[in-house]
Amino acid sequence: MTSTDSRAEGSDTAFRLAVGLYVGVLLAASGSTTLAALSSPTVLELAAVTVTAFVIGALAGVALSRAANLPARLGRSRGRRFSLVAPAGAFAVVGFVPSAGGGFRTAVLASAVAIATVGFLLSKLAQRRHLESTLPDEPNAIYAWRPPGSPRLDALVAGAGLLGGVGYALAGSPRLALWWLFFGLFWLGAAFLEGRLPAGxxxxxxxxxxxxxxxxxxxxxxxxxxxxxxxxxxxxxxxxxxxxxxxxxxxxxxxxxxxxxxxxxxxxxxxxxxxx
Missing domain, CATH: 2.30.29.30 (Pleckstrin-homology domain (PH domain)/Phosphotyrosine-binding domain (PTB))
Structure with missing residues (x-):
């Protein structure tokens, strides 16, 4: 197997896992928020529905990821990549409905955080896989590039977000905890994808x-x-x-x-x- 084939196979595996994770999170978010909206479930009931929906969605997503040209369909344009994150916005908006109960709001905002994080990861992997499948193996020229940014600053900002999430959770403010957690995870994920963590x-x-x-x-x-x-x-x-x-x-x-x-x-x- 050539190095190009090996890289393509690795990219395909990562993409398929990301699709499975995304569909699993999307189905788990829909199931948990629907249950919270229709009743007042116990923590055990909510966890059971969420885990079951995630497993079913993940298996379906992995199967769906084998569809022909799926990376090209998802990664071809900025609009299509944005559509992977867009459902998080819908969940977040529903979470601010004045008549919504506290448990329902928490479930919806947690769903928004999870979908946005996983959707962002999938959009980047789809874009990379699309480019690998459409561009020639050999470019005309290659030049070293050191993108701007400070690994220490990235670690500090991401750490502050995660600590803020833990702090607000301990203080009994789950919705604020979720927003801080989302901020920390999103910053950490962006720094990882863009090569700012680790420094080397x-x-x-x-x-x-x-x-x-x-x-x-x-x-x-x-x-x-x-x-x-x-x-x-x-x-x-x-x-x-x-x-x-x-x-x-x-x-x-x-x-x-x-x-x-x-x-x-x-x-x-x-x-x-x-x-x-």
């Missing part, structure tokens, strides 16, 4: 130049910027900027191994102007 993972980040666009490679995530979305590229005032209107992509020169070489490689394939 930043050394594996790269910029890859393809005929079709630019790929930012992190240890656990990839993002693609097609040249059709880039109006022009410029290297000025210590920054390499890819002009995309409201969504400019910029790199400090200190983050790049060789900014001039990156610009030269882009100049050979970018259809628009490249300014120095």
């Amino acid at each position: 993972a930043r050394e594996t980040c790269e910029l890859r130049v393809y005929d079709a666009g630019l790929v930012r490679v992190r240890p656990h995530a990839k993002s693609f910027v097609p040249w059709d979305d880039v109006d022009h590229v410029r290297l000025r005032d210590g920054e390499l900027v890819f002009d995309r209107g409201l969504f400019d992509l910029s790199f400090d020169c200190d983050e790049l191994e060789d900014p001039d070489a990156v610009l030269s490689a882009v100049e050979r394939v970018h259809p628009g102007p490249v300014l120095r």
Whole structure:
């Protein structure tokens, strides 16, 4: 088995597990909130429904993940990736209905936290797997890139969120505890996917130049910027900027191994102007 085949197989396995986890969490959230809305269940009853729904959903999700081209369908566009997180917003809104009881609100907000966290993870894995299946194996050029960020700051912020969640839970404020927990988990997950934790993972980040666009490679995530979305590229005032209107992509020169070489490689394939 070649290294490319091995990486693809590993990505497929991670994607299938993430789909199973996502569907399991979605079904468990729906089951627990429905039970809490229709009755006043005991903790044991709520746990039994949640676990049963999760197991059924997870098994169904793993089976569903084998559908042809599923990573491409989910990871192709920003809108489709956002749709994986969107159900969390619906649960969160329901949790603020004034007439909702305390137990129901807690169940709904817990569901929102779980769906948002798992949906974000799945969206990143789908995007990475989609890119691996559509782009050529070999880019035109590869350059080392050290993305900005402080691992210590990430650990401090994520730790503060998790400690805040524990503190509010002990103080008897479950809804505030859930929001703090979500903040800590979301920050920790983003730092992990983007290679900011642990510190040494930043050394594996790269910029890859393809005929079709630019790929930012992190240890656990990839993002693609097609040249059709880039109006022009410029290297000025210590920054390499890819002009995309409201969504400019910029790199400090200190983050790049060789900014001039990156610009030269882009100049050979970018259809628009490249300014120095």
